[in-house]
Amino acid sequence: MNIGAAAEASGVSAKMIRYYEEIGLMKAARRANGYRDYGTREIHELRFIGRARSLGFSMEEIAALVSLWRDSGRPSREVRRIAAEHLAQLEIRAAEIQSMTQALRGMVRACHGDDRPDCPILDDLSQSARRKAALKSAQ
Amino acid sequence: MNIGAAAEASGVSAKMIRYYEEIGLMKAARRANGYRDYGTREIHELRFIGRARSLGFSMEEIAALVSLWRDSGRPSREVRRIAAEHLAQLEIRAAEIQSMTQALRGMVRACHGDDRPDCPILDDLSQSARRKAALKSAQ
DNA sequence: GCTACACCTTCCCATGATGGGAAGGTCAAT
């Protein structure tokens, strides 16, 4: 199977397949004409990588996961450790986004958003410390 | 004020201050010796930029916000539009992270994480379609 | 066989925001 068909079959773009090979994540057999050749095993691997990417794992983490996956005697502890670590990172990012979202939602709600120039959003951005203090003391 | 002091006063690194100048976000006066010179106005601007960054606005969005901020006759509608658009993007990212988090939490929970090689995480990654179907039909 | 066209190869470049670090100029205190 050529790289285009492998991309189609795995849902991973040809560009990315070459990149994964370049960083040592997988190797592809070559035909006499220099074309890469993929079989069901490789497609399976590409799908594995694609799913791990869709869960937000980094290439470094995926390299570790793939290597554990290939090793039939691996301890599941290792796999779990990587996944739990990534989950913790995701939770941190979620918390960051939530704090941004909350602040921004308050600003957007407070802004009338019409022709007039006065704007709580710009006020917040230019002197949020003062405004926050004012809000706190008003509570 | 030299760039180091400006960095200290604004909470934006000297590297980033130079970068913001390079992309046209702000301009700094130069002294005879070539050093950049910052006053309270610039510090104020840097703080504005820093706060916008901490809310996740892109440099492009911040450029627009700064230009509206400088324009005392701007319509608040414009500011609100940018903020609301960014908020929507944040909510999309939050939803993506949440869906990853949920999937991953289920896998981590299912994996015993000991010396044994059998591992639901790897099973999910290698054939998640089948497993998801199985889960669904089991509900 | 020739022509098109679709596909493959490698190589270089760009992204966005940030930092590291080198090579060299400036300034202030000793």
Next chain:
DNA sequence: ATTGACCTTCCCATCATGGGAAGGTGTAGC
């Protein structure tokens, strides 16, 4: 005059992804 802290510009790296050029290959139709 020396030292050390600061400044300048320039280049490089990140991370995963895509765009695109230049050139080779394979196949289908004439």
